[in-house]
Amino acid sequence: MAAFEAFLDDGGIVEVDDDMPAEYRQAVFAFIEMHANSELMGGLTERDWIPRTPGLRHKMSVLAKTQDEIGHGHLLYMVAADMQIKTREEMLEDLFAGKSRFHNVFHYQAVTWGDQVAIAFLVDAAALASQQAVFKNCSYGPYRRILKRIISEEGFHMRLGEDRMMRIAQGTDTQKEIFQGALDRWFWPALQLFGPDSKPDDVLLRWHIKSERNEVLRDKWVQKFVPMLQSYGFTVPAPDLSYDEEAGKWDVGPIDWEPLKRTLAQGGPDSARRINEAKDNWERTRWVRDAMDRAAAVPA
C-alpha cells in the first residue's frame, strides 16, 4: 500500500486493468456507485415536475437536463461495472432494494415548481462543486475522464436553474412566494450534500479521489449562494446567519446533521416513496429486459 500511495502522491493515474489494492478498488467503486445512483435518483426527483413544466420550449430544456442526469448515471454505472465488483444490474437491484446509497437531497420530494428550480440552482451547484473538486486531482482515470463531460453538462444545468431563478426574482409575488418556500425546503439539504467535516484520515483524500475537504467546499458554496440569494430578494432560511465583517465571510450557524444521517439510512422524508416507485417500475418492466437477455443468448 505504501508504494501505491507514493505512486498516487506523485500524480499517478490508475486505469481499470492496473493492479490496485483491494481497499482502493472498493472505495473508488463505492464512490462511483453512489454518484451513479444519485444521478439516476436525481432524475427521478425532477421527473415528478417535468410534465407540468410551464412552456413548450421550457419543457424541452428541462427534459434535456434530466436526460443528461440519466445519461450521467448510465456512464457512471458502466465505469463502476468495469471495476468488476458488481454488474450494472446488481447495482440497480441494490438501489431499488434500498441496499445502496444516493445523495441526501434526492430523499426529498419536489413539492412545487419552485423546488424544481431550487434543485437546478442550489443542488446542481453543490453537486458541481463536489464533482469539480474530484475531477481536479482524481487518481482513477476512467472516472476522471467521465467527470470532464459530466461537469461541462452540469454547468449548463446550474445556469438553467439560475436563469429560471432570476425570472422568478423579477416576477410576481406568487412566484417569489413559491420560490421562497422551495428555498426554505432545499437550502439546508443542499448545504448538507457536502457532508460533515472530512475526517483527518479520509481515504478518499489520501488516495486522491477527493481534492478538497468537505468543509472547504461547503464554505465556498455558502459564500457564493448566501449573498446571491439575498441580492435577488430572498431570505436565507438560517436563523443564526451572520456576517463576519473582519473575515468578510458568511456563517450559517450550527448545522444539524441528523437529517443527513436519516437519509443515509434510507429514512429521509421521501426515501420510501422514491425507492418503492423506482422498484415498482423496475419490476413492471422486467419482462423487456428478460426478452433482451434471451435475444442476446441466441447465437447470431
Add this chain to the structure above:
Amino acid sequence: MTVDVTPAVREFLLAIADDKHLMGQQHAEWIGVTPFLEEDLAFCSIGQDELGHAALLYELLAGDDDAAIDSLAYDRGADEYRSCHLVELATDDWTVAFARHWLFDTADQHRWTLVSQSTVPELRDVAARVEREERFHRMHADNMLDVLLADATARDRFVTAVAALAPLTQGLFEPVPGEAEAVATGVAAGPFAAEWDAFVETIEARIGAVDWGSAPSQAQRTQRSNDWQALMARMREVIDLDLSATW
C-alpha cells in the same frame, strides 16, 4: 417566421402540431422509468423531438416568440384543440407507451410525406427537418421490435397493446377541419385518410393481422377524449398558479 395561410389551413396545421405536442408530452412522462437506461435516454430524446416539431409548427402559425407559441400550446379551449384521442390517452404501462410510439411514428411518416412538397415553402422546410429526426424514431422502434417480436412472451404483450390501441389509431387518419382546403390549395398532397391502407400494410407486415375495431368519435377532432381534462390540468398546473407570471 409565420406563414400566411387561410383559417381553414391553419386548422389543418394545428392538427399536426397538437398531435406532436401531446405525443411529446406523453413521452415526457417516461424519463427514468422505462425498462433500462438506454431506453430512458432514447425515449426522452424522442419526446424532445416531438415537442420540438410541435414548436416548429406553432411557430409557423404564431411566430418565434415563446409566449405566442405557448399561447397556442396551452391556452385554447378544449374544442379548439385538434389532437387525436390516441395522443390524449393516459397510460402507465410501458408496453402501451411503446406500442403507441411505434404506431404514431409509422403514421407520422405518411403524414409528413403528404406535406413534404407543400405549396408553403416554410412547411416543406419543417417537413424536411422533421423527417431527418423521425427516421431515427422509426429505427429505434424497429430495433426494439426486432427483440420483442422474436420472443413469444414479449410478442404477446406487444401485440395485445397494439390491439388495445388499434381503434384509437384510426383517429389519427380522421379528416380534420381545413384538410379539404389544404389539399385543394396544395398545402398537402392528399387527405391523410388516403394513407390508411399503406399504414395498415406496414403495421400488419410486422405483426400480422390486426382487428382495428371501431374508430372513436372525435367529430373531426373537435371532441376531446375522457383523458383530456386531467392531461390539460397537469400541463397547466404551474401556469394556472399565476396567469400573469413568466416562468
